[in-house]
Structures are given as C-alpha cells and as structure tokens.
Amino acid sequence: MHAPDGFLNVGTAIATGAVSAGTIGASLRQAKHTLKDKQVPLAGIAAAFIFAAQMFNFPVVAGTTGHLLGGALAAILLGPRIGAIVVGIVVVVQAIVFADGGLTALGYNVLNMAIIPAFGGYALFVLSRKIFPANSAGVVAATSLAAGLSVVLSAAAFSIEWLFGATAPVPFDTVFGAMVGIHLLIGIGEGIISGMAIGAVMASRPDLVYGASDISFEKDRRQESIPFRSFLIGGFLAALVLAVVVSQFAVGDPDGLESVANQTGIAGSGTESSFSDSLFADYATAGIGNETVSLAVAGTLGVIITLAVGYGIFKAMAGPPKKRKEVAQSWE
Amino acid sequence: MGVGHAHTLYVHEHSLIHRMASEVKILAVVLFVMAVAITPREALWAFAVFGIGVVALVMVARVPIPFVFVRLAAIVPFVLFAVVLPFIGTGETTEFAGLSLSVDGLWAMWNILAKASLGATASIVLAATTEVPDILKGLSRLRVPAVLTSIASFMIRYLEVVAGELGRMRTAMTARGYDPRWIGQAKPIAASAGALFIRSYERGERVYDAMLARGYTGTMPALDAAKATGRQWLLALVFPGASLLLAISALVTA
Numbered sequence: 001m002h003a004p005d006g007f008l009n010v011g012t013a014i015a016t017g018a019v020s021a022g023t024i025g026a027s028l029r030q031a032k033h034t035l036k037d038k039q040v041p042l043a044g045i046a047a048a049f050i051f052a053a054q055m056f057n058f059p060v061v062a063g064t065t066g067h068l069l070g071g072a073l074a075a076i077l078l079g080p081r082i083g084a085i086v087v088g089i090v091v092v093v094q095a096i097v098f099a100d101g102g103l104t105a106l107g108y109n110v111l112n113m114a115i116i117p118a119f120g121g122y123a124l125f126v127l128s129r130k131i132f133p134a135n136s137a138g139v140v141a142a143t144s145l146a147a148g149l150s151v152v153l154s155a156a157a158f159s160i161e162w163l164f165g166a167t168a169p170v171p172f173d174t175v176f177g178a179m180v181g182i183h184l185l186i187g188i189g190e191g192i193i194s195g196m197a198i199g200a201v202m203a204s205r206p207d208l209v210y211g212a213s214d215i216s217f218e219k220d221r222r223q224e225s226i227p228f229r230s231f232l233i234g235g236f237l238a239a240l241v242l243a244v245v246v247s248q249f250a251v252g253d254p255d256g257l258e259s260v261a262n263q264t265g266i267a268g269s270g271t272e273s274s275f276s277d278s279l280f281a282d283y284a285t286a287g288i289g290n291e292t293v294s295l296a297v298a299g300t301l302g303v304i305i306t307l308a309v310g311y312g313i314f315k316a317m318a319g320p321p322k323k324r325k326e327v328a329q330s331w332e
Numbered sequence: 333m334g335v336g337h338a339h340t341l342y343v344h345e346h347s348l349i350h351r352m353a354s355e356v357k358i359l360a361v362v363l364f365v366m367a368v369a370i371t372p373r374e375a376l377w378a379f380a381v382f383g384i385g386v387v388a389l390v391m392v393a394r395v396p397i398p399f400v401f402v403r404l405a406a407i408v409p410f411v412l413f414a415v416v417l418p419f420i421g422t423g424e425t426t427e428f429a430g431l432s433l434s435v436d437g438l439w440a441m442w443n444i445l446a447k448a449s450l451g452a453t454a455s456i457v458l459a460a461t462t463e464v465p466d467i468l469k470g471l472s473r474l475r476v477p478a479v480l481t482s483i484a485s486f487m488i489r490y491l492e493v494v495a496g497e498l499g500r501m502r503t504a505m506t507a508r509g510y511d512p513r514w515i516g517q518a519k520p521i522a523a524s525a526g527a528l529f530i531r532s533y534e535r536g537e538r539v540y541d542a543m544l545a546r547g548y549t550g551t552m553p554a555l556d557a558a559k560a561t562g563r564q565w566l567l568a569l570v571f572p573g574a575s576l577l578l579a580i581s582a583l584v585t586a
Contacts, residue, residue, distance in 0.1 A: 004407045006369050006447025013369065028479060040479065041543060044486020045536035048494045049529050051487065068525070077529065089484050096358070096471075097464055097488070098341060099455035100406045102448065103362055104369040167373075168414075168440030169421040193522045200526020208533055 012165025017107025071117020148191025
C-alpha cells in the first residue's frame with residue numbers, strides 16, 4: 001500500500017496531507033505529557049518494532065503472502081494517539097530513507113496506513129470489547145476482530161480516495177471490489193497474528209497493553225466523564241470529514257452536464273481544462289459507470305469510516321479504558 | 333550491531349550531492365517531486381526535461397544505474413496495476429498491434445509510470461547520498477517537531493537491533509523444524525511477534541534508564557553538522573525551481 005508519487009491526483013494528495021498532518025499534530029499535542037521527554041526512546045523502539053513486524057510474512061492463499069501492517073496492533077499496545085504517531089513515523093521514514101512510497105503520496109499513505117488503522121482499529125477494538133467478556137481472552141478476540149477489520153477499513157478508505165482522486169479510468173466499484181476483496185484475506189492473517197501477539201504480551205506483561213488496562217487489575221471505582229471540549233473537537237473533525245464527503249454529492253451535478261455535453265459534441269472541441277489533473281478536475285467522471293450508486297456507496301462508507309475514526313479519536317481523548325492512572329504512569 | 337554504519341540505501345561516494353547539506357537536498361527533492369506531481373500528463377516535453385534532469389542527477393551523484401533499478405522495485409506493484417489500465421480502461425479505444433486499448437487507460441498508465449518512477453528516482457538519489465543522521469538533522473532544521481525526529485532517530489538506531497533479534501528468533505525456530513507455509517502455523521509467528529514486542533519494550537526501558545544515568549533531560553544534545561551555505565541553496569534549488577516553473581507553465585498552457 002506504499003503508493004508512489006502521482007498515484008492519486010493533486011487535490012486528493014493535498015486534502016489527505018492536511019488531514020494527516022492535522023491528526024498527527026493533534027495526537028502530538030494530546031500525547032504531549034506522555035511524550036514530553038521520557039517516553040521518546042520507548043516510542044522510538046516501539047516504532048522499530050512495528051517496522052520489524054512488517055517483515056512478518058504470512059501466507060494468504062496458495063502462492064501469495066501478506067505482511068503485518070501493524071496499525072491496529074500499535075494502537076492497542078500503545079494507545080491510538082501514540083500508535084498513530086509511531087506508525088506515521090514508520091511510513092514517513094520508509095518514504096524518505098528507504099524510497100518506499102512517494103513523498104507527495106505521504107498524505108494518503110499516512111492516512112491509510114497509520115491514522116485509519118490506529119484510530120479506526122482502536123474504535124473497532126473498543127466496540128468489540130463490549131461483545132466479548134472482560135478478560136484476557138476477550139481482549140485477544142477483540143484485537144483479532146479489530147485488527148482484521150482495520151485492514152479492510154484502510155482498503156475501503158483507499159477506494160474512496162480513488163473515487164475522488166482517480167488518475168485512471170477504472171471505476172470505483174472495480175477498485176473497491178478488488179481492494180476490499182484482497183484485504184479481507186489479508187485481514188484474516190492480520191487479525192489472527194495481532195490477536196495472538198497481544199495474547200503473548202498479555203501472558204507475561206499485561207501492564208504493557210494499553211487497550212487492556214482496565215482488566216487484570218482490581219475493578220474500577222468510578223467512571224471517567226469525557227470532557228466537553230474533547231467532545232467538541234472530535235465532533236468538529238467528524239463534521240469536517242463528513243463535509244468533504246457530502247460536498248462530492250454537490251459537485252456530482254456538473255458531471256451530468258458534462259456527460260450531456262460529451263454526447264452532444266459540445267465538448268468535442270477537445271480542449272482539456274487547463275486545470276485537468278489538478279484540484280477537483282474531472283475526478284467524478286473518471287470512468288465511473290453508475291455515478292449515483294458509486295457516490296452513494298462512497299458516501300455511506302465515508303460516513304461509516306468517519307464515525308469509526310471519529311469515535312476512535314473521541315475514545316483516545318477520553319484516555320485508556322477505565323484505570324487510566326496506572327497506565328498513564330507506565331508512560332510517564 | 334549495524335549501528336553507526338550506513339543504511340542499505342546509502343552509496344558511499346564523494347560527489348557534489350553527497351557533500352551538500354541535507355536540508356537543502358530534502359527541500360530540493362520535495363519541490364521537484366511536487367513539480368512532477370502537478371504536471372499534466374499530456375505535457376510530454378516537460379516529462380522529457382524531468383527525465384533528463386533526474387538521469388543527470390543520478391550521474392552527478394555517482395549512484396550506480398543498476399542500483400537505481402533494483403531500488404525502483406518498490407513501485408513494481410503499482411507498475412503492474414498501471415500496465416493493466418489500457419486493457420480494462422473505459423471510453424474511447426485505439427488499435428495497436430491488433431489489440432484494442434483504451435486511450436484514457438494509456439494516458440493513465442503513462443501518468444502513473446512517469447510520475448512514480450521520477451519521484452522514486454529522486455527519493456533514491458536523496459537516500460543514496462545522505463546518511464540517516466544527516467537526514468534527521470536536515471528534517472529538524474526544516475522545523476519538523478523535535479519529538480518526531482527524535483522518535484525517528486531512535487527507531488532507525490534500534491531497527492537493526494530489533495530486526496537482528498527477529499532474525500535470531502527465526503533461526504532458532506527454523507532449527508527446531510518450523511517452516512511457515514500455512515495460516516495454521518500462525519501461532520509461532522504471533523508468539524514471536526509478542527515476544528519481540530516485550531523484548532523491544534524492555535530494551536526501551538533499559539535504554540531510557542541508561543540515558544537518565546548519563547544526564548538526559550528530555551532533549552538530545554544538538555550535534556553540529558555543516559550548515560547549508562547560500563551557494564548550496566542556490567545550486568540545489570536551480571533544478572527543482574526550474575521544474576516548478578516548467579510544471580506551472582505546462583499547467584497554464586495545457
């Protein structure tokens with residue numbers, strides 16, 4: 001998924017770049033107290049671990065192998081904020097030092113490989129914790145489910161970015177089908193390995209698992225209330241992403257006009273818009289067969305992803321589940 | 333322990349580009365890649381200029397050409413995707429060697445191939461001519477937050493340690509007859525991932541304690557590296573600046 005330069009159009013690169021930089025910046029500010037001075041070496045070595053974990057190859061189907069992406073795993077081990085920062089750094093270093101992934105593609109690469117798996121994966125983890133019993137087996141099961149689905153979430157996010165920023169005449173449905181299909185298979189491996197890895201950590205150092213900080217200690221005394229400000233910021237971010245998604249419906253109309261123009265030969269003079277390939281040019285018509293359906297699917301998915309990621313950010317701001325003091329200490 | 337040695341992408345040479353301050357090189361590569369990204373795909377002449385420029389850059393940097401090709405392997409999955417495009421693309425088609433190809437698909441293939449290979453080659457030149465500590469120093473001079481650069485520097489410093497640990501675990505597993513071929517064997521992989529995390533984390537704790545013992549106060553001492561001179565800025569920004577102008581003129585005249 002390390003997309004090269006120019007894989008999505010410039011507008012998408014800028015938009016995802018702004019979202020990624022904003023989220024990493026906000027995570028940094030939020031994690032300031034834990035990352036201030038002391039935990040920098042730990043976070044760095046955790047990043048090295050994630051980098052190395054991506055070398056774990058596992059068989060997907062006969063002949064093909066996938067490798068661990070580690071976004072959800074990092075979020076469950078370190079918390080979504082530090083998880084997103086750490087995996088984001090891994091992606092940036094891979095681009096600058098190892099020339100793996102384009103520099104202008106960093107916006108969507110960081111978004112798809114670090115932010116969505118970390119926050120989305122953590123949100124899925126918190127939600128699935130509610131289904132499973134509150135013990136280490138439940139944590140392992142929830143990790144598997146969340147890590148597996150986080151890979152699919154990333155694939156879906158990439159497909160949506162393709163819808164807005166396609167540089168090739170391949171319809172959204174085709175990209176979506178292929179991406180989600182392959183990543184369902186990769187997700188199974190990711191889920192099993194992440195879950196078992198968390199199980200292995202829980203067996204000897206349960207205190208290191210951020211997402212399980214509520215269990216294996218005595219029961220919680222009081223429910224932490226979520227500060228109103230965090231709620232506002234989370235809501236604003238969710239609304240912002242939503243607005244981006246919804247605006248695509250609005251821009252959908254001129255494309256209908258454009259297609260009519262094409263049919264009647266108005267556009268036959270053949271002069272390509274001087275901004276083709278740049279901001280908001282032509283994206284929605286890039287080979288999408290059934291525009292309404294594609295946009296509806298994309299919109300719905302966008303909202304789901306937004307809600308999931310928003311919920312993750314929201315949960316992140318609320319701190320680790322229940323016993324936050326103890327864990328906070330291990331990070332301070 | 334490979335610490336202190338060059339990373340895999342570094343090519344030890346003494347070229348003009350090797351000597352340049354890293355912040356200059358990083359900025360130059362970023363600007364050049366941006367110019368490539370915004371250039372409309374129809375502006376073939378602009379891509380020709382970029383291509384000649386990048387090849388010249390590789391020559392000046394004395395990076396072996398085969399090395400560049402090997403490193404370009406990172407974009408292969410996307411190249412495969414691009415090559416399929418003319419066949420699956422929709423819209424107007426053209427005949428070539430008896431095949432019906434989508435015109436838009438051909439343009440899309442060209443767009444992805446050209447931009448991906450130009451961008452990756454520029455990044456390879458940066459990585460091949462700059463050692464990692466210099467890249468990090470350059471990034472912090474370009475005002476990247478210190479927390480990020482110091483996490484990155486710890487990550488790179490311990491990457492080989494952690495990877496070496498992983499390698500030894502692999503060897504031990506292989507010696508005991510482990511041969512990962514099927515998803516049913518996920519358990520040992522996961523167990524080693526878990527063990528690797530605990531070992532890494534505990535190493536991190538020890539490193540932090542050791543740093544405290546040596547008077548660490550929260551910020552790493554600034555190591556001096558040669559700062560960029562005005563002449564270096566000028567020299568390094570000529571090509572990306574020209575590329576940006578070219579890209580903008582291609583945008584306007586397209």
